[in-house]
Amino acid sequence: MSIELNGVTYETDEDGYLVNVDQWNKDVAVVLAKDEGVEMSDNHWEVVDFLREYYEEYKIAPMIRILTKAIGKKLGKEKGNTKYLYELYPGGPAKQACKIAGLPKPTGCV
Amino acid sequence: MAKLNFEVEELTGEIKIPAINPGATAHVKPNPSKDEHNTALGFPGGLVENWEAKAVEKMGELLGKYKSLRVFMDSCVRCGSCTDKCHYFIGTGDPNNMPVARQELMRKVYRRNFNPGGKLLGALAGAEDMSQSVMDQWNSYFHQCSQCRRCSVYCPYGIDTAEVSMAAREIMNSVGIGQKYCNEILGKVTTVGNNLGLQKAALANTLEFLEEDVEEETGHAVKFPLDVKGADVLLIAPSADFFSSPHIEGLTGYAKVFHEAGVSWTISSYASEFANFGMFIGSFDTMQTVAKRIRDAAIELGVKRIIVGECGHAWRVAYSFWHTLIGPWDFLDPKYQTPTHIAEFTLDLIQRGGLKLDKSANDERVVTFHDSCNVARASRMGDMPGGQFEIPRAVIRAVCNNFVEMDENTIREFTYCCGGGGGLLTDELMEIRVKGVSPRAQALHEVMERKGVNTMAAICAICKAQFTKVLPEYGFDMEVVASLHQLVSDAIILGGKPGV
Numbered sequence A: 001m002s003i004e005l006n007g008v009t010y011e012t013d014e015d016g017y018l019v020n021v022d023q024w025n026k027d028v029a030v031v032l033a034k035d036e037g038v039e040m041s042d043n044h045w046e047v048v049d050f051l052r053e054y055y056e057e058y059k060i061a062p063m064i065r066i067l068t069k070a071i072g073k074k075l076g077k078e079k080g081n082t083k084y085l086y087e088l089y090p091g092g093p094a095k096q097a098c099k100i101a102g103l104p105k106p107t108g109c110v
Numbered sequence B: 001m002a003k004l005n006f007e008v009e010e011l012t013g014e015i016k017i018p019a020i021n022p023g024a025t026a027h028v029k030p031n032p033s034k035d036e037h038n039t040a041l042g043f044p045g046g047l048v049e050n051w052e053a054k055a056v057e058k059m060g061e062l063l064g065k066y067k068s069l070r071v072f073m074d075s076c077v078r079c080g081s082c083t084d085k086c087h088y089f090i091g092t093g094d095p096n097n098m099p100v101a102r103q104e105l106m107r108k109v110y111r112r113n114f115n116p117g118g119k120l121l122g123a124l125a126g127a128e129d130m131s132q133s134v135m136d137q138w139n140s141y142f143h144q145c146s147q148c149r150r151c152s153v154y155c156p157y158g159i160d161t162a163e164v165s166m167a168a169r170e171i172m173n174s175v176g177i178g179q180k181y182c183n184e185i186l187g188k189v190t191t192v193g194n195n196l197g198l199q200k201a202a203l204a205n206t207l208e209f210l211e212e213d214v215e216e217e218t219g220h221a222v223k224f225p226l227d228v229k230g231a232d233v234l235l236i237a238p239s240a241d242f243f244s245s246p247h248i249e250g251l252t253g254y255a256k257v258f259h260e261a262g263v264s265w266t267i268s269s270y271a272s273e274f275a276n277f278g279m280f281i282g283s284f285d286t287m288q289t290v291a292k293r294i295r296d297a298a299i300e301l302g303v304k305r306i307i308v309g310e311c312g313h314a315w316r317v318a319y320s321f322w323h324t325l326i327g328p329w330d331f332l333d334p335k336y337q338t339p340t341h342i343a344e345f346t347l348d349l350i351q352r353g354g355l356k357l358d359k360s361a362n363d364e365r366v367v368t369f370h371d372s373c374n375v376a377r378a379s380r381m382g383d384m385p386g387g388q389f390e391i392p393r394a395v396i397r398a399v400c401n402n403f404v405e406m407d408e409n410t411i412r413e414f415t416y417c418c419g420g421g422g423g424l425l426t427d428e429l430m431e432i433r434v435k436g437v438s439p440r441a442q443a444l445h446e447v448m449e450r451k452g453v454n455t456m457a458a459i460c461a462i463c464k465a466q467f468t469k470v471l472p473e474y475g476f477d478m479e480v481v482a483s484l485h486q487l488v489s490d491a492i493i494l495g496g497k498p499g500v
């Protein structure tokens, strides 16, 4: 499977995750989001940006509470919780937000 | 998540036997593994030449190796007692999800090749050659069995469909038909050390975060130690405990218990996984490779004992197979039993007065308990029969004032699987995961309506991940799902007691 965008081919796996993390950019993120039924707002981007930063350093998505705490710091305490993340990404922060951020799908009992 | 393209049963609180719907979930199949996932585990990369004959040959090998498999193939009298006992049949109505029919998918090939009548009479005797269409059925329906063993409880001959489906997957892998979810994960655990692929730096960062977080919240410096040589206890937790909710809240509970007990403990970055999917694919060798990391880490760190976290199938592996796989335990302190479940450790501490608890901290909860299939039916806990049922319940009663049981046909040895066990916890199998949870969902709904239950505690990483994902499709709030040690964590008064 793949996504064609502005003359570039982005290869995806059977679940629609980008095969190459480094190929990611905001335009393809919007396409991935649309596919998930997610309309990207500034707050959506905050989550995606944090995921990318964390991945850069640790080669994995952050544990859920690290993410909620970081989002709470950026967007206000009342938004620093799992409920808010699910409002943004109903398919789950670990899977749906990671997909839009171009990260590989988390494996295991998650 | 993409919208579901199938209907979700309505919640009535009643578990109904469905109308038969042939082929209802024939289309549900796992993603095939990549060649490199298979070869890393010693299986052929792609489909081997002459695979039909090789699959039959492998079946012959397994029949020789596991006497029970031959007994299971021979002893079914078609009494029908198992037919409506599988959650996947109840959820889908697909007759191939009746345990007896699932076994029959293997039995017909068995008859054709290993039974005199079947060799002679073929189809007349219900015998069939291995073929592409048979293999398609195998790939679908042996991946719609979570190996939960519920059916075996009702079978007068104790026929265990879980073992049949493990053997089927072993045969499939041996001819190059692998399941991506299991095989990719097994590759990660045997190289990185855990199913998630969580490397040491990330694990260290996660644990530091938890230390800060707990101290911020409680004012107590509860430690989450990593790779500490000479610690007394090595904690082996499922890696989901380092990543997801409500798993993390359970890990926090273990740490608080150790803190109060005053024991020195450590997590290992090398053996940072309790789960062992080698069992799901029926591969003894893989199971051993995965488990061996735990033995090696325990020796390297010089610990006295091993305590394990909340994970159902891994408890079965540890309780029933560790000794054969990675024993003897001559390097551990013989005073302690190996393995010890964290629930046993916590209950013992509570009983000796070593934990100060404020039950009222959980007063907003009305709690019920989901018995995980592998703990309930494939292992025990503690030194009394039924300990696997009583120990977690005793812990809950010690930390909560309100505890209620679900319908008795859905708990203890009769428990229904969460629908995501046995290596099925992957997105492409979502349809059977959602449908397979239906009996548990109905039983839970019933006690929510009638008794005000708002929390279902579990002691399995797969159960917790599956429930938080699929119960919302029925309209439940995902926060009804809790870790057993999350309830403990909330009730502990830190600094309350000197350890004992």
Ligand code: SF4
Pocket: B085, B086, B087, B088, B097, B098, B099, B102, B144, B145, B146, B147, B148, B149, B150, B151, B152, B161, B162, B417
């Ligand atoms: S082991 Fe569990 S999932 Fe498999 S057939 Fe029996 S009841 Fe169904």
Ligand code: SF4
Pocket: B075, B076, B077, B078, B079, B080, B081, B082, B083, B099, B100, B154, B155, B156, B157, B158, B159
């Ligand atoms: S309960 Fe046992 S003997 Fe009866 S049909 Fe099922 S597998 Fe066969």
